Amino acid sequence: MSQILYVAGDSDMRSAALKVVLWGIAALTAGLAATALGVRALRVKSPPLDEPLPATPMQRLSRIGLLAGAVLSAGLVALVLYFGPEGTMEDDTVRIGFTLLLLAILGLFGLLSLRLSIWMRRGDVVDERDRAILSGSHALRSVAMLVTLAVWLIGLMESYQAEGAVPVYWLYFVFWSVLVVSMLAFPLGILFGYRRS
């Protein structure tokens, strides 16, 4: 009897996991859609400039951040799509690879933030206009992260409400997707902020 109950429970959990995968995709999509909407709001049609604008150091840093963030995020997505959420967590090698990619994203994020905070102390590198753009980008990133988190939590609630418990590895994916959205939304907000002149 207990074996039958266990099998039924396992099947329920598998079906719930499938639902969460879809909710996870929805969360990532919602976060990126919020970023796209924010970026669209930042765009202003204005006549072309009389002379080309030189790129600021913060623009160059954002381009590097966006490129590296996109490559690392694509690596994470590829791993999860190939091995599946459970496979990613159960296979030690895959889990370590996944964790190393996450650490690489965090390290990159830390390095770029450190560089930016050093520049913030120097007015000739980051000036008042850069600060205003940075502030807009922070707001955009916060909204995108909040939307991602909200969709994830709704998804977990809807998928596991009957079971009353959520497998712990989902928390890892929640953090990962919020980090990916943050890594993409922040430089995008900066780059489009510069286009709003």
Add this chain to the structure above:
Amino acid sequence: MPKAEIRNRIRRLRFDHGEMTQQALAEQVGCTRQTIVLLEQERYVPSLALALRIARVFGESVEGVFELED
């Protein structure tokens, strides 16, 4: 209140001050060259602090550099 346009004479003043480059002005007032380019093309309205610093570099009053056009 109607939106006011801020005009400025930064480009003229730069040339009157020994053809000062945009980069040199940016370094003296503590901003990026991109901000100077946008200021000259009247696409960016500076803060009061930046306006005061620019006026000081040219030895002018703020009104001597910037003009409010209704």
